[in-house]
Amino acid sequence: MSDIIQKVKNLSIGFKSKKGEEILILKNISTNIKKGETVGIVGESGSGKSTLALAMMGYVKHGLYTIGGECEFNSSNLLNMKSKDLEKIRGRKIAMIPQNAGQALTPNLKIGYQIDEALQLHSDLNEKEREKKISELLNKVRLPSPETIALRYPHELSGGQQQRVAVAMALAGTPDLLLLDEPTTGLDVTTQAHVLELLNFIAKDTGTSMVYVSHDLGAIAQVSDRIIVMYSGEIVLEGPSRDILKRPIHPYTHGLLKSIPKLSLAGLPESMPGSQPQPGIIQGGCSFFDRCNFSEEKCKNKSPHLEFLKELNTSVRCFNYEKLLKESQINQNVNKIKNNSKDKEILNLSDVSISYAKQKLLDQIFNRISDDNPTVKDININIKKGETIALVGESGSGKSTILKSIAGLLRTKDGLIRFEESRNLSSELKERDPNDLRIIQLIFQNPDESLNPNHTVEEIIAQPLKLYFGLKGEELKKNIIDLLQKVRLGEFYISRYPRQLSGGEKQRVAVARAFAAKPDIILCDEVTSALDVSVQAAVLNLLQQLKEDFGTTYIFVSHDLAVVRAISDRVAVLYQGRLCEVGPSNDVYKFPSHPYTEVLLGAVLEPDPDIKPKLVAEDIVEEKPPEKGCSFQGRCSRIVGDICKKEIPPWQLTDSGNAIRCHIPIKELQKEQI
Amino acid sequence: MKLDNIYQEEKKSNFAKVSEIIITMASRPSGFIGLSILVFHVILAFISPYIAPYDFKAINPTLMLQAPSAEYWFGTDDLGRDVFTRTILGGRTALTITFFGSLIALLWGGLLGIFCGLVGGKTDDIVMRIVDAFLSIPWILAMLLIVSLLGTSTEVLIPALGFFYGKGIVRVARAATHDVIAKDFIVSARARGHSNFSIIWNEIIPNVRDAILVEGAMRWSWMLLGFSSLSFLGFGVSPPTPDWGLMISNARGLMSFAYWSVIAPIVGLSSLIIGINLTADAFAKALGIDRSTKAPV
Numbered sequence: 018m019s020d021i022i023q024k025v026k027n028l029s030i031g032f033k034s035k036k037g038e039e040i041l042i043l044k045n046i047s048t049n050i051k052k053g054e055t056v057g058i059v060g061e062s063g064s065g066k067s068t069l070a071l072a073m074m075g076y077v078k079h080g081l082y083t084i085g086g087e088c089e090f091n092s093s094n095l096l097n098m099k100s101k102d103l104e105k106i107r108g109r110k111i112a113m114i115p116q117n118a119g120q121a122l123t124p125n126l127k128i129g130y131q132i133d134e135a136l137q138l139h140s141d142l143n144e145k146e147r148e149k150k151i152s153e154l155l156n157k158v159r160l161p162s163p164e165t166i167a168l169r170y171p172h173e174l175s176g177g178q179q180q181r182v183a184v185a186m187a188l189a190g191t192p193d194l195l196l197l198d199e200p201t202t203g204l205d206v207t208t209q210a211h212v213l214e215l216l217n218f219i220a221k222d223t224g225t226s227m228v229y230v231s232h233d234l235g236a237i238a239q240v241s242d243r244i245i246v247m248y249s250g251e252i253v254l255e256g257p258s259r260d261i262l263k264r265p266i267h268p269y270t271h272g273l274l275k276s277i278p279k280l281s282l283a284g285l286p287e288s289m290p291g292s293q294p295q296p297g298i299i300q301g302g303c304s305f306f307d308r309c310n311f312s313e314e315k316c317k318n319k320s321p322h323l324e325f326l327k328e329l330n331t332s333v334r335c336f337n338y339e340k341l342l343k344e345s346q347i348n349q350n351v352n353k354i355k356n357n358s359k360d361k362e363i364l365n366l367s368d369v370s371i372s373y374a375k376q377k378l379l380d381q382i383f384n385r386i387s388d389d390n391p392t393v394k395d396i397n398i399n400i401k402k403g404e405t406i407a408l409v410g411e412s413g414s415g416k417s418t419i420l421k422s423i424a425g426l427l428r429t430k431d432g433l434i435r436f437e438e439s440r441n442l443s444s445e446l447k448e449r450d451p452n453d454l455r456i457i458q459l460i461f462q463n464p465d466e467s468l469n470p471n472h473t474v475e476e477i478i479a480q481p482l483k484l485y486f487g488l489k490g491e492e493l494k495k496n497i498i499d500l501l502q503k504v505r506l507g508e509f510y511i512s513r514y515p516r517q518l519s520g521g522e523k524q525r526v527a528v529a530r531a532f533a534a535k536p537d538i539i540l541c542d543e544v545t546s547a548l549d550v551s552v553q554a555a556v557l558n559l560l561q562q563l564k565e566d567f568g569t570t571y572i573f574v575s576h577d578l579a580v581v582r583a584i585s586d587r588v589a590v591l592y593q594g595r596l597c598e599v600g601p602s603n604d605v606y607k608f609p610s611h612p613y614t615e616v617l618l619g620a621v622l623e624p625d626p627d628i629k630p631k632l633v634a635e636d637i638v639e640e641k642p643p644e645k646g647c648s649f650q651g652r653c654s655r656i657v658g659d660i661c662k663k664e665i666p667p668w669q670l671t672d673s674g675n676a677i678r679c680h681i682p683i684k685e686l687q688k689e690q691i
Numbered sequence: 692m693k694l695d696n697i698y699q700e701e702k703k704s705n706f707a708k709v710s711e712i713i714i715t716m717a718s719r720p721s722g723f724i725g726l727s728i729l730v731f732h733v734i735l736a737f738i739s740p741y742i743a744p745y746d747f748k749a750i751n752p753t754l755m756l757q758a759p760s761a762e763y764w765f766g767t768d769d770l771g772r773d774v775f776t777r778t779i780l781g782g783r784t785a786l787t788i789t790f791f792g793s794l795i796a797l798l799w800g801g802l803l804g805i806f807c808g809l810v811g812g813k814t815d816d817i818v819m820r821i822v823d824a825f826l827s828i829p830w831i832l833a834m835l836l837i838v839s840l841l842g843t844s845t846e847v848l849i850p851a852l853g854f855f856y857g858k859g860i861v862r863v864a865r866a867a868t869h870d871v872i873a874k875d876f877i878v879s880a881r882a883r884g885h886s887n888f889s890i891i892w893n894e895i896i897p898n899v900r901d902a903i904l905v906e907g908a909m910r911w912s913w914m915l916l917g918f919s920s921l922s923f924l925g926f927g928v929s930p931p932t933p934d935w936g937l938m939i940s941n942a943r944g945l946m947s948f949a950y951w952s953v954i955a956p957i958v959g960l961s962s963l964i965i966g967i968n969l970t971a972d973a974f975a976k977a978l979g980i981d982r983s984t985k986a987p988v
Contacts, residue, residue, distance in 0.1 A: 398917035424882045447879065456885035467875035480893070481883055534883065 022226055023050040023523040028086035030068055030077060030642065031296075037334040040297035042068050042081060044250045047323075050194065055220050055227040057241030057258065059234055061293050062520070063548035065428050066252040070196050070230045072096065074111045075103050089192070108139045116178040116199040122171040128155075128182050129167025131686035139190030142420075152513055157222075159215060177208035181215065188219070196229045201236055204577060204652055205411040210630040213239045229385065232550060234277060235622030238262055246270050249294055249304035252323060256331030258286055259626050268283070268309045276554035278583035280621055283603060284351030285583050288555035288601055294517045305333075308551075311337045329495070354561055358404030361568050362438050364423070364538060369396040369432030371415070371422050371594075389645050393418050393594035396432070399404040402537075405571040407585035407602070409578060409617070415594030416574045420540045423572065424459055425449050436537075449453045458536040462543035464523035468515040474501070474526050475511045481534040501530040503566075521552035527558065532563060541573045557584055559648060570665040577586035578621050582606055590614050592649050600675030610686040611677050612655045647680065657681060694786050715977040716970070722977070725969025732963045736783045740847045745773040747780050748931040756949045766951035768942060777933035778955040782963060785935060789914040795853025796860055796914070797907040803857075804864025806905075806972050808872060809887060815865075820860050830855040831920065837907055838926045847878070854916060856910045863906040867899040901978040908971035919960055935960040 025048050030039040043065045048340060050056055051072075060066040071078065072088050075095030077684035087094040090106065090162040098106075098690040110630035115121040123131060136147045158181040171179055187195055197216070201430050217240055220227055231237050237244060237258075244261045246254040246269065254267040265271045272289045277288075291308040303309070303316040316336060320478065323334045328663075335341075372391035380387050393415040400406050408416040423434060425446040434442045436456065441451050468477055477499045483489045488496055498508050504525040515523055524544065525528075530540050541560070560585060560588055564571060565680040581588060581602070588605045590598040590613060598611040609615040619631030642648050646662040657680050666680045671687070679686060716722040751771035759766040765774035803822075807815040843848045872878065872895070875957060880890050921927035922936025930937060935956040942952035 143800065426878060426882055446884070449884070451884050454882065457882075459879055459882050461875040463875065468880055469876045469894055472893075476893075480880070480885070484885060484889075485882060529878075587783065 020052045021049045022052050022090065023228075024089040025049070025069070025073065026087045026089065028069070028074060028088060030065075030081050030083040031084050032081050035124060036183040038297065039084065041073070041084065042250055042296055045086070046252055047086075047113075048245060048252065048255065050195075050226050052226055053220075053224045054243060055229060055241045057192075057200070057244045058230045058235035059232065059237050059244060059504045060246060061232060062553060063296070064247040065228050066232075066247050067198055069247070070198055073194070073228060074107055074113060074196060074221075075396065076658060078462035080479065083455060083568060085466050092575070101170060106141045107397045108135065110192055112190055112192035113195065114180075114183050114187045114197045114200050116194065117203055119203075119278065120198075121183055122179060125170055126170075127167065128171065128174070132167070132182070132186055132569075135186045135189040150189070154188055155182075155187065157545070158185045163449055164624055168501075171485075175202050175392075177207075177212060178181060180204060180212055180238075181636075184212075184215070184219070186479055188223070188225075190351055191223075194224060195225050197229045199228060199231050199233075200229075202231065202233065205517045206578065206622075207411065207616060207620040209236065210622065210632055213631060214630075216240055226369075233548070234262070234274070234442040234620070234624035238626050240623055244478045248261075250296060251278075251304060251334060252332070253334045254331070255323075256333075258380060260329060260331060262624055262626055264344075266329075267333050267335050268311045268337070269305050271341055271344075272310065272360070273551055274306070274624060277624055278554070278557075278579040279581055279617065280579050280606065281350050283606070284353040284669065285558050285561055286351050286554050289551045290555070292521050292549070292552055294413035300522055311335075311338065311340055333421060351583070352558070352561075354405075354584065354586070355565065356404070357565060357568065358401040358586055360568070362399055362403045364400040364432075364435065364572075365435040365438070366396050366398045366419075366423070367399075367433050367435070369419070369422065369426060369434065370394040370430045371418050372430045373418075377615060381612055386422060386428070387442055388430060388488050391430050391594070391644060392642070393422075394642070396596060398589060398599065400538075400572065403568050404563075404586045405573055405584055406587045406589060407575060407581040408574040408589050408591055409575060410591035411576065411594070411617075414591040416591055417542055418573065418673050419573055419591075420459070420593070423538075424457055425454070451485065456532045456537040457540065458531040458534050458538075459540045459542065460524075460544050463549070464520065464527045465515070466524060470515055472514070473511070474506075474513050476514075477515075477526060478530050478533055479640050481530060487535055495534070502531055503532065503563065508605075519552075520548050521556060524552075524556055528556075528559065528563070532567065532569075536568045536569065538572065541571055541575075543575055544573075544576065546579070547576060556655040558625045560584065578617060579623075590617070595642065595648035596678060597649060598675065600671070601644050601673065602672070603674045604675045608671075608675075608687055610671070610675065611649075612681075613649045616652070618655075655681060704811060708733050710979045712974070716973040719973055719976065722967050722973025725966050725971075725973055728962055728966030729970050732782055732786065732966060735779055736786050739783065743780060746771040746778045747772065747933045749773075752958045755960040756945065756948075756952070759951050763855055766949070766954045768938075769949070774938075774952050774955050776937075777938060779984050780961050781933040781935045781938055781956055782959055784932060785915055785918055785922075785960075786963070787919050789852065789911060790846060791849045792914050792918075793854065793907055793911040794854035795850060796857035797903060797908055798857075799853070800857030800860025801864045801899075801907075802891075804861040804866075805868045805891055806887075807861070807901060808865040808868025809891060813898045819861075819865070822858055825855075828915070833879065834917075835924070835926055836919060838921070843926060843929055846920075848918070852914055856914045857915070860903065860906055860910060864899060864903050867902040868895055871895055871898045905971055905975040905978065908967065908974055912967035912971070915960075915967065 025046055028043055029041055029047045031041040034040050046069060056065045058069060068078065075088065075098055077083055083096050088096050090111065095103065120169045131585055132154060136142060136150055142150060151167055152163040155166055160166045160178060160181050174182065176301050203214050204212060215238060219225065229237060229240050230385055241258045244256065244258050245252055246267065248269050248504055254261060254265065254270050261270060267273055276286050289308055301320060302318050304322055306312050306316045321336050323332050323336050325332045371393040372386050372388035374388040376386060396419060408419060410416050418427060422429050422444065429444040436442050458653060475497055478500055481492055482493055482496055489679055493646050497511060501508065501510055504523055506522060548556060557580065561570065573581065573585055585602045588600065588602045589596055590611060592613045597613045598605060605614060609618045622630055643650055646664055647666045650656060650661045660680050666678045669677050669683045671677065671683055677683065677686065697794040725801050749772060754767045754771035754903055756769055757763055757767040763773050763775065765778060807818050820862055831918055834855065838847065839849045877890065891896040918927055919936035922934045923940040928937055939953055946953050
């Protein structure tokens with residue numbers, strides 16, 4: 018067939034371990050990319066999806082090598098081509114858009130120059146034509162005023178704009194195939210939605226084939242015609258996007274879709290047990306066997322083949338797909354979270370503001386902070402014992418900053434942080450006594466960074482136990498094992514190093530360390546965003562379970578609104594370090610009343626091709642909060658008038674106890690939603 | 692890519708870790724050569740008093756400036772002393788003094804660097820400016836001043852060399868600490884309320900140890916060169932103790948007609964320096980800190 022532009026045939030890529038064994042990263046992959054088609058490759062980290070995408074442009078990472086098979090592009094095998102011939106194809110015929118455009122652009126060259134460079138390499142245009150083409154390209158990726166953007170340096174653009182420039186550069190060679198490696202992963206929710214919409218438009222407009230690699234089923238659902246699901250180096254399911262998302266017939270995909278939290282459903286989704294096996298461990302049998310709900314005896318020893326089902330136009334690697342075929346729809350069961358909050362107040366922030374501004378000498382001498390327009394301002398939140406309150410907002414909204422101040426890591430400019438109605442917590446770490454520090458513990462986003470790589474699990478969990486309770490010897494060890502069991506890790510983990518654990522296991526160790534201090538409040542800073550989708554639900558369930566057992570209060574920071582929906586009792590929406598809306602999560606999610614909440618919720622990507630994101634506001638990035646008036650004035654689509662620019666909006670209460678800070682009367686705000 | 696790391700490994704004893712590092716070092720040609728030279732010199736330093744064929748200070752005017760022969764392998768010097776004996780003994784003082792000097796440099800430089808990196812702020816500013824000021828003083832002038840005031844005894848030389856070669860380690864240790872300090876496990880330890888001492892000892896040192904050790908090994912070879920320069924100038928070891936620097940200095944005037952008396956100590960000194968350098972490089976590579984990608988500060 019001539020409409021196939023890339024043909025992957027029985028491709029296996031692997032590496033040699035220290036012991037000399039051959040370990041496969043990709044196992045016998047065969048697939049075709051058709052002209053004008055967008056194919057999404059989904060999988061967890063380590064599933065081989067990026068390796069496959071790179072092989073499609075004839076690149077094999079250092080340390081890996083091709084064991085067998087071909088990647089055919091225009092009927093020539095890229096994998097044994099000379100680098101001179103590959104140069105002619107890369108950029109011109111196949112272009113790549115990297116994950117982090119900020120790092121992919123050269124920091125000391127102007128945007129226009131960098132695109133010009135790509136044009137010089139990949140087209141035969143002369144200087145004048147190239148100049149015109151640069152504006153054209155920048156226009157195409159919808160960057161405002163291309164002429165001025167071309168004269169800027171990469172650091173002068175926001176993350177979303179940088180990603181657009183990367184798209185423009187990839188389009189410079191008018192490629193037939195565009196490879197996108199997690200192109201929206203580092204971006205804010207609203208920006209992500211805009212970039213995806215742009216990619217959709219470009220695919221239609223230019224007829225370029227796209228291979229979209231991502232771990233995020235929500236993003237994949239928005240762009241792809243066909244989806245390839247990878248697990249442990251194999252294709253486990255391949256078929257039309259809609260069928261795969263609506264009626265997945267492979268147990269892995271099925272379980273995955275069930276475990277992703279959705280905006281429309283409050284409560285924690287079911288979690289999938291275990292985690293993806295390390296390459297080389299599975300010798301015979303199905304690689305998903307350990308985690309599968311449908312597994313039988315034969316799955317253990319015999320590996321299923323990828324079977325093509327003609328009537329569904331789908332390939333599946335499972336013996337028991339028929340069982341799933343009968344299930345017409347995914348029934349997502351959620352465990353409704355119990356609201357454990359008591360009436361007793363545990364933490365109260367009143368008028369807290371935090372400034373990052375560099376202080377003048379005089380202020381330094383008098384040890385004071387002066388800043389008229391601090392990064393975080395007027396935060397008033399009352400947190401009850403046993404509740405989970407979530408702080409949400411885009412990057413730069415000050416949510417992590419507030420967490421740091423609560424933990425005492427960042428000095429506040431003004432305001433009070435009060436614990437249990439009576440005790441004021443000092444804003445300086447040094448002035449807090451050990452007990453003040455014990456009651457508040459942190460869990461971080463990335464367990465790779467929050468666990469010391471040179472400590473064993475035992476040493477990591479022992480630290481708070483030794484520090485706060487002075488435990489030693491047998492008692493210490495017993496406590497550590499107890500804690501490990503509470504986070505569902507076996508005793509044998511005690512002597513392991515973090516690098517020997519999977520992402521989910523590492524985060525469990527971090528959770529165990531936080532609980533070791535017997536804290537009253539745990540600050541969770543994006544605790545699930547570095548984890549794989551299938552592990553995320555398990556960690557959320559664990560956190561909820563521990564909370565119910567210990568009566569701990571969580572302050573949960575996340576940019577993922579669906580996760581927040583699943584776990585939180587109350588939500589506080591922040592924009593530019595100012596609160597926009599605070600209320601019970603059911604109400605905030607049901608009637609998004611503040612214009613910013615509306616924008617945020619509209620941009621959430623769901624793994625459902627029928628739910629398209631609503632792009633309400635422009636994805637401009639503001640560097641600084643406005644000096645006067647409402648914090649959201651710069652992006653609000655419902656500005657009333659001058660009042661928004663001059664006066665800070667008042668707090669308005671709805672009947673259900675939802676507090677909104679907007680100049681538009683509540684009734685009107687809610688009316689427009691219906 | 693370190694794909695092998697993902698495989699399960701058991702907790703290893705320190706001995707197993709060290710021997711694994713040495714095996715990795717020796718598996719590279721340059722590392723093997725470096726290690727062999729270094730081990731050869733260290734063994735020689737231990738056994739040379741027992742294997743030396745002649746008395747190093749026996750002066751014999753009848754045997755002045757003899758060319759190498761079966762009896763006197765490397766010939767004799769201007770006082771009729773055996774050059775072979777003096778050469779194999781000549782590295783002992785230099786090796787001992789610079790080894791302990793490097794240890795001192797590592798200790799004070801490393802700890803001060805880590806401390807500055809951790810506390811930051813004004814303390815860091817002030818300490819680092821003082822270190823910079825010292826860095827701007829030519830070390831040899833300062834050494835000469837110290838030696839002429841306090842004499843050339845070992846008790847003076849070791850701390851003085853240790854001090855002057857530790858300044859550079861401060862910068863390296865501080866930079867390595869800055870890499871670690873931003874990580875969440877330090878933030879987490881701070882938030883728990885650990886003392887600075889506990890954070891340095893438990894969290895930072897295990898993570899910067901490798902970088903500092905490699906730097907210390909490099910400083911050792913520089914210090915060796917520095918110490919030999921001092922001897923060459925007459926401020927290191929006092930005669931008649933055999934020392935390469937001193938031997939080169941004594942024999943340099945006779946080079947045109949008695950080359951042997953100067954070549955042997957030169958080969959001894961440079962081979963030891965090259966050996967230490969190669970070993971330090973292999974050590975860095977075995978630990979995964981590649982010096983070719985990071986310029987030393």
